[in-house]
Amino acid sequence: MGDEPGSSGVGGDNAPSSDPKHVISVDAMGGDQGPAVVVKGLARAAQVSPELRFILHGPEAELAPLVAKRKLAGITTIRDAQGVVSMEDKPSYVMRHGKNTSMWSAINSVRARDAGVCVSCGNTGALMAVSMVRLRKLPGVNRPAIAVLWPSSSKQGFNVMLDVGADIRADESDLMQYALMGVSYARNGLGIKRPRVGLLNVGTEEHKGRAELKVAQDLITAQANEANFDYVGFVEGGQIPSNDVDVIVTDGFTGNIALKTGEGTASFISSALRDAFRHTPLSRLAALMAYTSLNRLKKRIDPRRVNGGVFLGLNGTVVKSHGSADATSVAAAIGLAHQLSSSGFTERVAARVAAAGGFADAEDLADKGSTP
Amino acid sequence: MGDEPGSSGVGGDNAPSSDPKHVISVDAMGGDQGPAVVVKGLARAAQVSPELRFILHGPEAELAPLVAKRKLAGITTIRDAQGVVSMEDKPSYVMRHGKNTSMWSAINSVRARDAGVCVSCGNTGALMAVSMVRLRKLPGVNRPAIAVLWPSSSKQGFNVMLDVGADIRADESDLMQYALMGVSYARNGLGIKRPRVGLLNVGTEEHKGRAELKVAQDLITAQANEANFDYVGFVEGGQIPSNDVDVIVTDGFTGNIALKTGEGTASFISSALRDAFRHTPLSRLAALMAYTSLNRLKKRIDPRRVNGGVFLGLNGTVVKSHGSADATSVAAAIGLAHQLSSSGFTERVAARVAAAGGFADAEDLADKGSTP
Numbered sequence: 001m002g003d004e005p006g007s008s009g010v011g012g013d014n015a016p017s018s019d020p021k022h023v024i025s026v027d028a029m030g031g032d033q034g035p036a037v038v039v040k041g042l043a044r045a046a047q048v049s050p051e052l053r054f055i056l057h058g059p060e061a062e063l064a065p066l067v068a069k070r071k072l073a074g075i076t077t078i079r080d081a082q083g084v085v086s087m088e089d090k091p092s093y094v095m096r097h098g099k100n101t102s103m104w105s106a107i108n109s110v111r112a113r114d115a116g117v118c119v120s121c122g123n124t125g126a127l128m129a130v131s132m133v134r135l136r137k138l139p140g141v142n143r144p145a146i147a148v149l150w151p152s153s154s155k156q157g158f159n160v161m162l163d164v165g166a167d168i169r170a171d172e173s174d175l176m177q178y179a180l181m182g183v184s185y186a187r188n189g190l191g192i193k194r195p196r197v198g199l200l201n202v203g204t205e206e207h208k209g210r211a212e213l214k215v216a217q218d219l220i221t222a223q224a225n226e227a228n229f230d231y232v233g234f235v236e237g238g239q240i241p242s243n244d245v246d247v248i249v250t251d252g253f254t255g256n257i258a259l260k261t262g263e264g265t266a267s268f269i270s271s272a273l274r275d276a277f278r279h280t281p282l283s284r285l286a287a288l289m290a291y292t293s294l295n296r297l298k299k300r301i302d303p304r305r306v307n308g309g310v311f312l313g314l315n316g317t318v319v320k321s322h323g324s325a326d327a328t329s330v331a332a333a334i335g336l337a338h339q340l341s342s343s344g345f346t347e348r349v350a351a352r353v354a355a356a357g358g359f360a361d362a363e364d365l366a367d368k369g370s371t372p
Numbered sequence: 373m374g375d376e377p378g379s380s381g382v383g384g385d386n387a388p389s390s391d392p393k394h395v396i397s398v399d400a401m402g403g404d405q406g407p408a409v410v411v412k413g414l415a416r417a418a419q420v421s422p423e424l425r426f427i428l429h430g431p432e433a434e435l436a437p438l439v440a441k442r443k444l445a446g447i448t449t450i451r452d453a454q455g456v457v458s459m460e461d462k463p464s465y466v467m468r469h470g471k472n473t474s475m476w477s478a479i480n481s482v483r484a485r486d487a488g489v490c491v492s493c494g495n496t497g498a499l500m501a502v503s504m505v506r507l508r509k510l511p512g513v514n515r516p517a518i519a520v521l522w523p524s525s526s527k528q529g530f531n532v533m534l535d536v537g538a539d540i541r542a543d544e545s546d547l548m549q550y551a552l553m554g555v556s557y558a559r560n561g562l563g564i565k566r567p568r569v570g571l572l573n574v575g576t577e578e579h580k581g582r583a584e585l586k587v588a589q590d591l592i593t594a595q596a597n598e599a600n601f602d603y604v605g606f607v608e609g610g611q612i613p614s615n616d617v618d619v620i621v622t623d624g625f626t627g628n629i630a631l632k633t634g635e636g637t638a639s640f641i642s643s644a645l646r647d648a649f650r651h652t653p654l655s656r657l658a659a660l661m662a663y664t665s666l667n668r669l670k671k672r673i674d675p676r677r678v679n680g681g682v683f684l685g686l687n688g689t690v691v692k693s694h695g696s697a698d699a700t701s702v703a704a705a706i707g708l709a710h711q712l713s714s715s716g717f718t719e720r721v722a723a724r725v726a727a728a729g730g731f732a733d734a735e736d737l738a739d740k741g742s743t744p
Contacts, residue, residue: 090579153640165574168582202537202628207462210540210625237632241640253582254629256574257622260609261630265637268525268613269669276669277662286661293655297641297648 018053021341024334025115027106028058029084030122032324036066038121041330043070048331049338055109057081057102081105085122087323091129103127107134110316116341117317119333121325127318128166128311135314138350140357143167143174144313145252146320147185148259152241160186160195161240163252164259164309170251175199175216176223180352181312182247183229188343189310189336192246194228198235200250200258208234220249223356310340313353317346390425393714396706397487399478400430401456402494404696408438410493413702415442420703421710427481429453429474453477457494459695463501475499479506482688488713489689491705493697499690500538500683507686510722512729515539515546516685517624518692519557520631524613528562533612535624536631536681542623547571547588548595552724553684554619555601560715561682561708564618566600570607572622572630580606592621595728682712685725689718 026042028035035058046052053075056063060080067076083101085094098104103122109115111134120127128146137144145163152159160182163170170178179197186195199217201209213234224231235245237258250258273294277287287294311318317340321333340346398414400407407430418424425447428435432452439448455473457466470476475494481487483506492499500516509516517535524531534554535542542550551569558567571589573581585606596603607617609630622630645666649659659666683690689712693705712718 151640153643168574200629202540202625236636237629237634238636238639240633241636250629253574254626257572257609257626257630258633261612261633262609262637264608264610264613265634266641267610268523269638269641271525272669276665279665279668283662283665283668286658286663286665289658290649290655290662291658293648293651293658296651296655297644 020113021116021344022049022051022338023053023055023109023115024337024341025055025106025109025118026057026334027102027118027120027122028056028063029081029102030086030120030323031321031330032087032121033326035063037325037327038330039063039066039070039072040327041325041334042076043072044327044331045334045338046072046075048335052334052338053077055079055106055115057105057109058084059102079105079109085126087123089123089126091123091125094123094126095129095133098126098130104130104134107131107316107318110318111135116346117319117337119319119321119330119337121321121323121330121333123323124165124309124320127320131311131314131316131318135316135318138313138315138353140353141177141313143170143177143252144311145178145181146309147182147312148309149189150240150248150259150262152243154243154246156190156192156246158190159240159242159246159248160190161248161250161255161259162312163250163255165252165256166311168251168253168256172212172215172219175212175249175251176219176356177313177353178249179220179229179231179247180223180227180356181349182249183227184345184349184352185310185312185340186246188345188348189340190246194230195246196230196232196244197224197247197249198232198239198245200240200248200254201234201236204234204236206234216249226355227352310336312349315346315350317341390423392485393488393716394421394423394710395425395427395481395487396709396713397427397478397481397490398429398706399474399490399492399494400428400435401453401474402458402492402695403693403702404459404493405698407435409697409699410702411435411438411442411444412699413697413706414448415444416699416703417706417710418444418447420707424706424710425449427451427478427487429477429481430456431474451477451481457498459495461495461498463495463497466495466498467501467505470498470502476502476506479503479688479690482690483507488718489691489709491691491693491702491709493693493695493702493705495695496537496681496692499692503683503686503688503690507688507690510685510687510725512725513549513685515542515549515624516683517550517553518681519554519684520681521561522612522620522631522634525615526618527615528564528618530562531612531614531618531620532558532562532567533620533622533627533631534684535622535627537624537628538683540623540625540628544584544587544591547584547621547623548591548728549685549725550621551592551601551603551619552595552599552728553721554621555599556717556721556724557682557684557712558618560717560720561712562618566602567618568602568604568616569596569619569621570604570611570617572612572620572626573606573608576606576608578606588621598727599724682708684721687718687722689713 081102085103110118146166147162149158186192309320319337453474457475482490518538519534521530558564681692691709
């Protein structure tokens with residue numbers, strides 16, 4: 001699809017029509033920092049990738065001056081939406097009463113194929129609920145999943161882990177689908193040609209863990225050749241940030257607790273580090289000298305650099321950014337969204353899941369061996 | 373019980389009989405570092421607490437010179453046991469064929485009430501299996517649990533978390549029993565008079581999580597007054613190292629993965645910190661200046677200082693030390709074991725669980741309101 005006018009691109013008056021794969025639908029509201037930070041993030045992302053176009057959702061009167069200030073009017077369409085989903089709103093309430101919200105409107109642009117992907121800093125539960133209702137699950141997918149990038153000692157600097165909380169349950173075939181979706185994500189999002197997949201368990205030995213994990217292991221192994229990945233076996237919690245594996249598969253209950261435990265441990269250590277350096281005048285001087293080194297560390301494990309949980313298994317890709325996201329975070333989430341969108345990620349996942357489900361005619365669409 | 377000769381104390385020729393609550397049964401074998409490190413750890417612990425007595429299990433010919441070298445012969449009885457449980461041995465194999473091992477012998481001393489508590493650096497699965505077979509579960513306990521101390525920003529510096537892997541399943545009444553056992557541990561091990569208990573979940577809201585967690589929440593709440601603790605509600609992974617809670621209750625699958633994820637994150641950050649400081653000559657100089665501060669941090673989060681997973685819910689207390697434990701770790705595990713033993717911990721847990729199970733005659737033994 002080219003950039004010719006008249007294609008199903010952005011419909012605004014002040015923005016050119018575009019190939020939807022370069023169009024990001026952005027929920028401007030719902031983040032803790034307000035829309036000004038979101039728009040600032042768009043400006044940063046557009047500097048890196050000039051082909052980007054935005055559809056921005058929220059109260060037009062509030063957004064227009066922000067867009068003008070950042071000189072984004074030429075590449076941004078504003079879709080007026082007065083309602084805002086708050087962090088306290090229950091997903092079930094938003095599903096019933098959320099039609100006028102910026103979140104709903106942002107998902108709708110992906111549904112209408114005006115944009116390739118949606119980015120929101122809003123309430124995760126509500127975003128998943130609206131995404132489920134408006135985008136629907138991919139054919140053959142039982143449970144969608146949320147995948148995150150986890151700082152690691154792998155060459156690419158991050159591992160993929162899923163599910164981190166879309167659903168608190170997952171049976172053996174859900175886990176197998178998570179493996180396929182995670183492999184596609186690692187390939188298209190991180191550029192890993194043949195990802196290594198591990199199944200999270202309480203030990204690496206064959207006999208360890210829950211019964212469904214042993215069945216899942218067989219199902220995943222059976223897909224490895226066809227879907228072009230290596231299954232490395234059971235992995236333990238300590239291996240999540242390791243170079244033993246690229247994709248860590250688990251149910252959303254365990255994954256959510258592991259994710260938050262990892263984040264909690266990291267911030268506990270940061271704060272203990274600050275205390276240690278504040279202890280004496282000499283240690284404060286040392287801290288000053290160590291400033292650059294500590295900054296280098298901070299960059300490496302900064303969650304803002306990888307600030308994008310991705311919803312997988314839907315007819316359209318949705319990137320969830322942290323609620324407390326600043327402009328750097330928003331720009332990172334937009335960058336990830338754009339990479340996934342321009343690689344045709346949703347279609348690849350769909351083809352892969354369909355192929356695993358035995359829909360032979362979908363196999364030729366699968367992403368086996370293709371480069372991102 | 374006093375220290376008078378003739379009581380059911382240590383039976384060796386070269387050690388005085390003692391009140392079993394000051395006698396620690398130690399498996400000298402099975403740790404990665406060998407028995408010399410274990411004996412060195414005993415010497416350190418005995419320096420701190422001169423009332424300590426040891427029963428040391430392993431090949432006598434190997435242990436006697438080590439004990440003599442550390443001048444521990446006067447307070448140590450050696451029980452000859454030629455067999456050693458390796459890290460690779462399956463628990464089921466050890467249960468059938470492990471009668472001649474130092475691990476089996478060490479548990480037997482607690483069973484015979486010669487010692488108040490057993491300490492081993494060996495294979496966790498085998499240690500739990502032998503403990504179950506030889507000590508048996510406390511009346512009313514369905515599933516024993518392993519509890520760990522987690523570095524935290526609480527006043528006492530650590531929170532208690534259980535189960536971290538004794539069993540991969542736990543239903544609502546198991547979780548309630550874990551809460552009671554964890555409260556006793558926090559009171560007798562950490563000196564917290566009225567511990568705050570939280571139930572690990574994927575969110576803090578009432579409607580979040582698995583069905584059994586909602587039932588467990590009601591069961592735990594119903595015990596709070598009687599057992600003298602505060603139930604703070606659901607807690608998330610990020611709160612494990614926080615000051616929001618003293619005792620974190622979860623099933624052994626989730627708890628094991630959270631524990632290993634926390635440990636993995638901490639060592640990932642340590643290694644990233646080392647890399648950051650190695651980067652340039654200036655950063656190496658800064659690292660030198662920051663040495664004391666970093667050491668202060670290391671001490672605070674050093675797993676060796678809290679090196680004791682404790683098996684709860686058995687007729688006798690067993691402390692599992694890391695397989696890679698050095699002398700400092702072993703001394704820490706001995707110190708914890710001694711504190712629990714001298715506080716009458718096993719009896720208190722037994723009374724508390726019995727009381728919750730409705731055995732009214734056990735209630736007067738319960739540890740409600742008592743000081744550690």
